[in-house]
Amino acid sequence: MGERIAAAAAALDGVEVRAVADANPVSRARIAERFGAAAHASWEALVEGGEVDALYVGLPNHLHADAAVAAAEAGLHLLVDKPLCTTLADADRVLAAAARADVRLMVGFSHRFHVELATAKRMLAAGELGDPVLAVDTIVDSAPAGPAWYWDPAAGGGVVQLQMHHSFDRLAWLLGSPVVQVQASVHERPVGDGPAVDVAAAVTLTFANGAVGTSAASFVTGYDGDGIVELAIQGTHGHVRIETWQAIEAQTARFAFDQRQRRDDWLGAELGEFAAAIRERRDPSVSGEDGRRALRVALAALESARTGAAVDVTP
Ligand SMILES: NC(=O)c1ccc[n+]([C@@H]2O[C@H](COP(=O)([O-])OP(=O)(O)OC[C@H]3O[C@@H](n4cnc5c(N)ncnc54)[C@H](O)[C@@H]3O)[C@@H](O)[C@H]2O)c1
Secondary structure, eight states, X not given: OHHHHHHHHHTSTTOOOOEEEOSSHHHHHHHHHHHTOEEESSXXXXXXXXXXXXXXXXXXXXXXXXXXXXXXXXXXXXEEESSSOSSHHHHHHHHHHHHHHTOOEEEEOGGGGSHHHHHHHHHHHTTTTOSEEEEEEEEEEEOSOOOGGGGOGGGXXXXXXXXXXXXXXXXXXXXXXXXXXXXXXXXXXXXXTSOEEEEEEEEEEEETTSXXXXXXXXXXXXXXXXXXXXXXXXXXXXXXXXXXXXXXXXXXXXXXXXXXXXXOOHHHHHHHHHHHHHHTTSOOSXXXXXXXXXXXXXXXXXXXXXXXXXXXXXX
């Protein structure tokens, strides 16, 4: 992800990729050469290096918090990829460090920058679907292989921490209402030599505005498929169906349309928002609080799967 983010950042006016850090010497050398940047072997060396005034954190999930806190303390603005981090105590540390240092903190909820999701958000915010009553979100993913930490619960792996933050964030954002209750089941199995880990989860959500939803996700390694990322939302006056990265279909009392995109530079839009927030000294449209909210729902889902009970997450 780091290399893709660096490419999107380098394409922006007035932004340069000055330094990269990667523990892997091959990727480090390749990325540094591609962008003419300084290369560091650790995030600590990058933070101390003084070459940059903003940092993207694309480390394994359990390493986000320490890197983000140290970078904030060094005065660097922060784009932290999702999940913000893996515990609520760490989320509080990151938010407090960013506030103390008065640096911008954005979480990489990239789905919000996809054109079909932005269209749905505009329609819902304008009331064109009426009051939301139901949201059904599905993320089905596969990879022939992947970094071992993806399937290590201690590193913030497993489908809930790795994939479902996108769903928890986009549902609350689209419905304009936080999740207040979570009930979940997970399927666990070892992947490779690792311990048993959640590779599939089915989560039932209740939102503060009374709407209900389901979020289901799975991530396996037995084949390399295209993935299915689909979302349906119904309100009292209409519904939308979204194929993330592909299309949106809407039907309301007033109109019906299908929109299929040909191009969508969503990563450029995400990086553009981060750069604009820094320049304009304002909060980015995706905040650290949004990252903490999604984390709270994810941890509640894992707790519910363990105990069998619904978990209250009223803000
Ligand atoms: N927004 C999205 O759609 C999206 C998509 C994929 C991944 N992600 C997120 O991006 C982050 C990175 O995921 P990835 O798929 O690129 O994982 P990855 O394992 O490919 O990359 C992580 C990199 O961190 C490096 N690293 C590990 N420890 C380090 C250290 N101490 N100092 C410096 N470098 C170190 C590794 O060498 C590796 O290159 C994760 O948080 C993941 O959840 C987000």
